[in-house]
């Protein structure tokens with residue numbers, strides 16, 4: 276409520292925010308979790324909470340009047356459609372050189388992501404988080420994160436026989452014939468549930484194209500894991516459709532947090548102010564970075580250091596499709612949950628997930644999202660005249676990612692006698708180089724913060740999300756975000772509270 280005083284306020288309910296909420300509540304601290312997206316706990320008139328990728332409706336996008344599908348063309352035709360403006364679950368946030376996809380709602384990115392739960396290879400860890408003790412991470416915090424998230428792996432025997440992973444088996448065959456290491460990738464999807472979907476005994480979710488705009492069953496989003504446990508403590512209050520706009524020192528100690536309440540059209544219906552002894556920034560790499568550069572530049576938190584906004588990367592994301600021969604169909608039924616990848620990180624700087632194209636028809640296409648070792652880093656700055664944060668990323672900075680992805684797919688194409696698809700991202704456009712699903716950095720650990728996420732100029736302010744990670748995790752990022760949050764909150768609870 277307006278004017279309240281709380282011990283801890285957390286901005287954002289994704290991985291970082293959910294870990295902080297659970298561990299603080301377990302330590303006996305009352306927590307107020309503020310989330311600008313919706314609660315996503317109430318079905319629409321069709322009985323479903325989320326819509327699927329084939330029929331995007333008002334629930335699909337955050338405050339857009341037209342969809343902005345990551346794969347925006349099919350057979351050379353644009354597939355985006357008009358939708359009512361609504362506080363939908365997927366934000367396609369446009370900066371000058373890149374569109375950054377993010378989840379909006381209680382659960383953050385866990386509502387919209389593929390659930391691929393990948394722990395980086397240990398030899399890659401020093402480059403991911405150079406100031407963090409790798410032994411502790413691999414002995415304690417990665418296992419804790421994997422357990423808390425409910426990570427599991429597909430039954431290999433079921434994988435071999437099910438129609439819905441025909442596309443993945445084709446991906447494996449092509450990878451192996453070109454000599455690339457093929458790996459199964461763990462996921463937070465309930466694999467038993469998926470087997471029942473395939474058997475026709477439960478309502479379909481992954482097998483009904485549910486992914487980008489939410490899963491109605493099967494996927495263990497944070498709502499079902501960390502946040503469920505956090506709420507069960509009785510110490511966590513959650514305010515959906517509330518957006519934090521300002522954090523500044525309060526005259527009587529602590530921090531004054533200004534919060535706008537939104538309706539489902541995105542209009543501000545009330546402005547509230549709360550005083551918090553401690554504030555955790557967990558608005559995601561983009562959300563936290565945008566807030567912090569604004570607060571530094573506008574004088575709310577002028578003593579934030581000069582690293583704020585820096586070190587932002589796209590995890591090297593780049594997409595492409597390959598056109599298979601007619602004897603290599605990828606299947607009309609495709610599970611929306613990816614389960615495998617091609618690991619050419621050491622030799623070529625690319626880890627490619629074999630991704631679904633759950634269109635419901637046979638496409639003879641293999642589709643891949645590559646994570647690459649792109650060295651480019653961008654910076655958020657505050658544009659006072661425009662009143663908004665900007666990101667310096669340029670589209671041309673994806674070229675190293677394209678080159679690294681080609682280290683895999685040029686070879687496969689030449690071995691198989693196949694070509695790239697040119698109809699998925701435009702007309703005669705091979706590379707999906709305009710976007711990322713994996714924003715990382717902007718308030719980098721041990722630079723913008725101390726080695727545990729403290730914004731040391733302001734005791735009681737912390738960063739605890741993907742903004743801490745300097746731009747690349749070599750694999751999909753949320754397990755690392757979760758594990759780092761587990762490490763940092765343990766230290767903060769032990770020493771600061």
Ligand code: FDA
Pocket residue numbers: 286287288289290291292309310311312376377378379380381382383384385387388389390391392393487517518519520557558559560562563566712713714739740741742751752753754756
């Ligand atoms: P996260 O973005 O999860 O949460 C931040 C929350 O803060 C959001 O809910 C946001 O609405 C809220 N917020 C922002 N500003 C606010 C403000 N001012 N006030 C209040 N609330 C605010 N990763 C992976 O490991 N495996 C995968 O398979 C995938 N797949 C994937 C697919 C797609 C389509 C996307 C978009 C992303 C993925 N990811 C992924 C990435 C993964 O989802 C992402 O890295 C994490 O969600 C980031 O976690 P954070 O805690 O940093 O922020």
